Each structure stands twice: as C-alpha cells, then as structure tokens.
Amino acid sequence: MIKxxxxxxxxxxxxxxxxxxxxxxTVALLFFITLLFALAIWWLNHDLSLLHYWKDLPxxxxxxxxxxxxxxxxxxVRQPVNTFSGIIYLIVAxxxxxxxQKELKNSSAEKxxxxxxxHKIFFAFILLYxxxxxxxxHSSLTNFAFKIDFSAxxxxxxxxxxxxxYLWLLTNNxxxxxxxxxxxxxxxxxxxxxxxxxxxxxxxxxxxHIVSFVCILMFFAFAITILLxxxxxxxxxxxxxxxxxxxxxxxxxxxxxxxxxxxPNSYFQPHSLWNLFIGLSGFYFxxxxxxxxxxxxxxx
Numbered sequence: 001m002i003k004x005x006x007x008x009x010x011x012x013x014x015x016x017x018x019x020x021x022x023x024x025x026t027v028a029l030l031f032f033i034t035l036l037f038a039l040a041i042w043w044l045n046h047d048l049s050l051l052h053y054w055k056d057l058p059x060x061x062x063x064x065x066x067x068x069x070x071x072x073x074x075x076x077v078r079q080p081v082n083t084f085s086g087i088i089y090l091i092v093a094x095x096x097x098x099x100x101q102k103e104l105k106n107s108s109a110e111k112x113x114x115x116x117x118x119h120k121i122f123f124a125f126i127l128l129y130x131x132x133x134x135x136x137x138h139s140s141l142t143n144f145a146f147k148i149d150f151s152a153x154x155x156x157x158x159x160x161x162x163x164x165x166y167l168w169l170l171t172n173n174x175x176x177x178x179x180x181x182x183x184x185x186x187x188x189x190x191x192x193x194x195x196x197x198x199x200x201x202x203x204x205x206x207x208x209h210i211v212s213f214v215c216i217l218m219f220f221a222f223a224i225t226i227l228l229x230x231x232x233x234x235x236x237x238x239x240x241x242x243x244x245x246x247x248x249x250x251x252x253x254x255x256x257x258x259x260x261x262x263x264p265n266s267y268f269q270p271h272s273l274w275n276l277f278i279g280l281s282g283f284y285f286x287x288x289x290x291x292x293x294x295x296x297x298x299x300x
Contacts, residue, residue, distance in 0.1 A: 026098050030091050037087050044076040051075065057142040064141055067271055068256050070264035071141065079138040085272030086134030088279030093127035096120055096286050118185060119163055120289055126155050127282055134275065150208045151200035156278070157215035160242075160285055162192045164222040216246060235291045242284040249277035 044050060053076045064071055069079050077083050100121050133152035137145040166188055170181075203211050223239050255261065256270035 022095060022098070026095070030094060033090065033094070034087050037090075038084055041077050041080050041084055045072070045080060047076070054078070054140045054142060057140065057144065059141055060143055060146065063146060066257050067269075068262040068264060069269045069271065073141075077139045078141050081267055081269045082271050082275070083135055083138040085269070085275040086131050086138065088276050089127045089131035089134065089282070092279050092283045092286065093124045093131065095283070096124035096127070099290065100124070116289060119166070120286060122189070123159055123163075123282070123286060123289070126159055127279075130156050147200065150203070150212065151196070153208075153212045154196045154199045154215060156282065157212060157219060158192060158196060160219045161215075161222055162188055163289065164226065216250070219246075235288060238284050238288040238291065242281045242288060245277045245281035245284060249274045249281060252277065 051074050059073075067079065067082065069081050071078050072080075100117055103117060130152040133145075133148045137149035139145075166184070169184055169188070199211060220243060223243055226239060227236050252270045252273040256274065261270070
C-alpha cells in the first residue's frame, strides 16, 4: 500500500510541490517571522520577571500528562517545542493571504472567481485563529486556553465540510443568480459560525477529542465522495494529499498520547509533528480550492 502511494506521488511530483510561486520577499518574510517567533519564546522563558506568570489560572494536570514534552510550569511558555510548532498555521495563512492578494491584483473582474476568493481568505483567518489558540494553549496550559484550542480545532476541521457543502449547493442549483449566491454564502457561514461556537462552549469536558474526531471523519466522508465522483480530475489529487496529511497527523497525535518514542527533552515532539501535518493538510486543502477551475464540475 505504502509503495503504491510513493509510486503514485513520484509520477505526480507537482502534487507534493504545487505550482505556487512564492516570491523571495514572501520567503524572507516567513523566515523572519519564524525566527522572531522562536526568539520571542526563548526570551520570554529567560525573563526572570515573568516566572509563574500563569500561576493564578487553573490547570488540568491530567491533560498535561498526556503530552510527551517536558512541561516547565514556572515559565511563560510552558511547552516551547509544541508552542513553536504552531508557526506552521501562521505560515500557511500568510501564503494564502499573499496569493489571494496576487489574485486580486492580476485577475480581471470578468475572470476572477470572487466567491472562491472569499472562501480562501476566510480559511486564512481560520488558520490565524488556530495559530493564536495553539500558541495560547501550549504556552499557558490553562483550562480556558484548552477550551480555546479545541474551539480552533472545530473551526479548522469543519471548514472543509462547509466548503464542500457550498460546492454541492452550487451543483444542485446551477441557475443561482449572483445575489442568490451571496445569500447562500452568508447563510452557510452563519450556520458554520453558530455550530462552531456551540461546540466550543457546550461540548462536555472529556468529550472534546471524540467530537473533533467525528468532525474529521465527516471531512473524510465528504472528501471521499468528491474522489469517487471525480477520480480522474487532476485537482482532487490535492484533496488526497490533504487527507493523507490528516491521517499522518492523527497517527502522531496517538503516539503522543501513548508516549511512544517519547523523549521529553527532545526538540522533536510527536505533538509538534501533529501540528506540522495538520498545517500541511490545510495547505493542500487551500491548493485544492485554488486550483478549482469550475466548482460546478464537482459532485455531478
């Protein structure tokens, strides 16, 4: 099975490295932001005046014990490696925003798919929220931050469902006017926000992982439907990449919980690899949206 996947991707190298030409300025910006984030974590953890910064906020020690990384409760950034790994979400968000900016500048009003651009920009802001939530949680490990972190998981995992649902609505209503499409977008994102907020605040404690896993399974179900109906469409290969990255991320998350190959002092933590592959999953889903030439061709 693994050999078949490797053989498939070796024939389609552009799937692993999509034709997104990121300028040198953007690469330099991403490198600078990554370096600055790493230095900020180091500086915060070496500032003696910030010791015990989170001491007055409640923490669930049972949850903390699930992570392999050594937790330094006295410091501002209690899990520096897991915190730093969240930079992947910021990197992908910046790439999406930069590419969307190029689309706005280079595309004519007739050719530009404005509805699709809205989805991509919305996804970029979701990734920014995931980055902030991840940073807040792994820095503080507080109960409130735990809620925020899972809120970000719900927003991230449910977005593909919303996007694919939008494609389904377009397919089944091909004669929708521009105004009707705008109404559909407003309605579908209103439902999305309400559902995510309800899950964020009303999922019982201890059930968060189950709910997030169900959301991911629903994404798989929708994605597989796309794949089965459009097996030869080049664009769906990016959707396959997104699914594979998500599966790999889930494996690393499971390994982190079971402390497999665990070294608390290592710079390579299973949970940080979860962040990396979830970030890559988001990147490939964006490329899937970006390379969508005609949404109405899907689910037909």
